[in-house]
Amino acid sequence: MPEPSTLLQQQLPSGAATQPEVFGRPSRAVRCGWETVDRAMGSEAGAPGLVRGGVHEWLGVQDSDPTWDPTWTPPLFLLAHVARCAVRDAVERGAPSSVVWIGRRVWPYPRALTGGVEVAEQNRLEPSEPDPSGDQPSGGELGLGLTLRESADAFTAEGGDLFSRSLFVDPPDAGLRLWAIDTALRCGGVTAVVADGSGLGMAATRRLQLAAASADTLVLTARPPFEAGEISAATTRWTVARAPNAGESDGPSWSATLLRAKGAQHLRRERVRRVG
Amino acid sequence: MRRVLALHLRSFSIDLAQRRRARAARRANARPTSCVLLTRTSAGRALVADRCNEAARRGVRVGLSLAEAQALIDPRVRAKSGDPWVEEVSDERDLRALHALGQWAMGRFSPVVALDPPNGLFLDVAGTERLFGDENELCRAILRAMHRFGIGARIAVADTVGAAWGVSRFGRTPRTILASGDEETALGPLPVESLRLAEATCDALRELGVETVHQLLRLDRDRVAARFGGDVALRLDQAVGRAFEPVTPLAYETPPQAERAFEGPVEDAEAIAVTAEELVRELAKDLERARRGVLEATLVLEPSDLPPRRLPITLARPSADAQHLWTMLRPKVETAHLGFGIERVRFVAVRTGRLRSRQARAWQSADDRDERTHTLDRRVGELVDVLVARLGPEGVLATRAEPSHLPELAYSWLRPDEPRPPLPSGPAAAPIAPRPSRLFTSPEPATFEALDDHGAPRRLRWRGIAYRVRSARGPERLARPWWDDSPAWPDGSPHTVRDYYRLETACGRSLWTFREPKHGRAFVHGEWT
Numbered sequence: 195m196p197e198p199s200t201l202l203q204q205q206l207p208s209g210a211a212t213q214p215e216v217f218g219r220p221s222r223a224v225r226c227g228w229e230t231v232d233r234a235m236g237s238e239a240g241a242p243g244l245v246r247g248g249v250h251e252w253l254g255v256q257d258s259d260p261t262w263d264p265t266w267t268p269p270l271f272l273l274a275h276v277a278r279c280a281v282r283d284a285v286e287r288g289a290p291s292s293v294v295w296i297g298r299r300v301w302p303y304p305r306a307l308t309g310g311v312e313v314a315e316q317n318r319l320e321p322s323e324p325d326p327s328g329d330q331p332s333g334g335e336l337g338l339g340l341t342l343r344e345s346a347d348a349f350t351a352e353g354g355d356l357f358s359r360s361l362f363v364d365p366p367d368a369g370l371r372l373w374a375i376d377t378a379l380r381c382g383g384v385t386a387v388v389a390d391g392s393g394l395g396m397a398a399t400r401r402l403q404l405a406a407a408s409a410d411t412l413v414l415t416a417r418p419p420f421e422a423g424e425i426s427a428a429t430t431r432w433t434v435a436r437a438p439n440a441g442e443s444d445g446p447s448w449s450a451t452l453l454r455a456k457g458a459q460h461l462r463r464e465r466v467r468r469v470g
Numbered sequence: 471m472r473r474v475l476a477l478h479l480r481s482f483s484i485d486l487a488q489r490r491r492a493r494a495a496r497r498a499n500a501r502p503t504s505c506v507l508l509t510r511t512s513a514g515r516a517l518v519a520d521r522c523n524e525a526a527r528r529g530v531r532v533g534l535s536l537a538e539a540q541a542l543i544d545p546r547v548r549a550k551s552g553d554p555w556v557e558e559v560s561d562e563r564d565l566r567a568l569h570a571l572g573q574w575a576m577g578r579f580s581p582v583v584a585l586d587p588p589n590g591l592f593l594d595v596a597g598t599e600r601l602f603g604d605e606n607e608l609c610r611a612i613l614r615a616m617h618r619f620g621i622g623a624r625i626a627v628a629d630t631v632g633a634a635w636g637v638s639r640f641g642r643t644p645r646t647i648l649a650s651g652d653e654e655t656a657l658g659p660l661p662v663e664s665l666r667l668a669e670a671t672c673d674a675l676r677e678l679g680v681e682t683v684h685q686l687l688r689l690d691r692d693r694v695a696a697r698f699g700g701d702v703a704l705r706l707d708q709a710v711g712r713a714f715e716p717v718t719p720l721a722y723e724t725p726p727q728a729e730r731a732f733e734g735p736v737e738d739a740e741a742i743a744v745t746a747e748e749l750v751r752e753l754a755k756d757l758e759r760a761r762r763g764v765l766e767a768t769l770v771l772e773p774s775d776l777p778p779r780r781l782p783i784t785l786a787r788p789s790a791d792a793q794h795l796w797t798m799l800r801p802k803v804e805t806a807h808l809g810f811g812i813e814r815v816r817f818v819a820v821r822t823g824r825l826r827s828r829q830a831r832a833w834q835s836a837d838d839r840d841e842r843t844h845t846l847d848r849r850v851g852e853l854v855d856v857l858v859a860r861l862g863p864e865g866v867l868a869t870r871a872e873p874s875h876l877p878e879l880a881y882s883w884l885r886p887d888e889p890r891p892p893l894p895s896g897p898a899a900a901p902i903a904p905r906p907s908r909l910f911t912s913p914e915p916a917t918f919e920a921l922d923d924h925g926a927p928r929r930l931r932w933r934g935i936a937y938r939v940r941s942a943r944g945p946e947r948l949a950r951p952w953w954d955d956s957p958a959w960p961d962g963s964p965h966t967v968r969d970y971y972r973l974e975t976a977c978g979r980s981l982w983t984f985r986e987p988k989h990g991r992a993f994v995h996g997e998w999t
Contacts, residue, residue, distance in 0.1 A: 303906060383853065
């Protein structure tokens, strides 16, 4: 059921940026509440947001000291936010709404799930010419980047949902991890799978992508940053970095940059138009 | 010849209540309460029907009203370990427990077990004592097991049911073994109640000065029968072995199973798999008709040349869905070693549970629906089963919020099939302050430098790296509760108070740190990642 505002925008010729939902068909994407992402990603899929039947890879943050055991950190805060959005979306649709967290590395502190994991978009990173030093996060090759920070109204958010719908799975090795993700996707009662995606090769990601598409389930995988060069069949790949915000705002903030998106030629076109 | 072992469970209902109390405490992750009281409602008042030793020591007697009994328990004790555990006496529940205990004993100590409600069992142990060494060893094995269950027990072994009963109740030692023919001498000094006579008869005998069995035996048989009825003579005869006394043994409940025998050894894995699937379907159909579901099942493959091979499956919730059972069993059947061929295949439902009625689900009320949102969806339940079968029960977890403000104790892990109460309102509903997305298993030592007015650092040294702090929020003071004697924080720190700060470093990290104000030690406990 389209919201009245969507109908209104549809009639207005100027609202071309927002894509209207297709009538009579349920939305095939999860709105994640970040306008830049929702608008840009949804335009090909027909609905705003991250495509539901797809694998979305998030490259985590490299820890500065490689001698410590977890040499990279998955962007748990963002993943929890997207998982919460998926739950909200599933509840609205009346679909099953469990979330499975696979791999101990991506298990968040459970009480963080009971509230306060809202992440809001702060500003859009404007695309620029690639920085040779690679220090400054920019819009990336596809021209889609944004900084995110903990939302100010995080604690008014209704939080019990995700906590009580979460299932935590701890497979001992990468093979069983892949099997567990696959099994969870085949189950049919799961709306989102958040998994540790380290060490999954091209064949594995392809398998997951196919399983996710047939199960119409959102798959979020966290991968170490040093696997950015690996090829993968994921629908989108994002890289996440800590964003030291010099401004007066406090609270943790991150910058997320889209590295790659299937069927997103329009993004590239747009970037060419903007950068010139 | 028969040898009867009488097992007397001295305080059966209280012991069962203690077990329930301990289980509830384990589930709630709390320490058990101090006393146990069983009540019986009479004329609208709750009266104490039974109490634990601890309560008895504090002067609680049977027949007091519940309010009086609770007043007797020291308020200081109650402040420390909570109110006493109070529940209503239920004879039916106790009988069910006795039946379960009888079934257990039948599988372990003797094939012939009879119930002696409300608090006893008879076992015919003629011949089975050899499996344990001798009768003494058998009795010790039973008493050990009862001790493990937390059930107080006394045992007597004799040739007759009557003697074993009397000695187990009124004998001097908790474990008595009477040689054949010793019944009369053993019963002699015991009170007349040991003959299982009606209370009125015992009172009448006592009024005549007949206190012990010995005195009763010396009286003239016919005149006793004429005066007190034939019952006294019959019980005497049964006790000393002059009259036979039948007991009704429990029937052995075979677990539901389905079975196929081949004409000769079959080596074809596919044929075995097809047969096994057929058996699973057959048994699932039978179970569904009885509204039971499998909780634990075993597929037994009997090769011609090897001992039987068992392939067990365990489920999180009762299921009679053949497809689901087969999904779990198939990988095991496909990889089973068949040896020189399988001669017989058996599928046994070792443990079953009651299936939720379908009708109830179709006509659920709003309350049911609320409750169901916190239990598992059926498909997720099946997913849990499949994952648990492969990863083990520790590999699949769910969480429950706990009413604690200590970060490590604010939640607990539990098996996904355990029912989760809805999030309680109040302090447990949501954290008062933001919590990090990653909490380290134990706090990592750090150094705070250049403290500001609020005690927050301007520089932080952690894991050998110095960070410049851009902004700090805090302190949020957390203290472990002083009113229970938990000696320390979950990580072992003995200091009571911690001041938590949320620090933003100049490089963009967001750390959850704390300082122990008394000691000045600083730690990093978590991070917003």
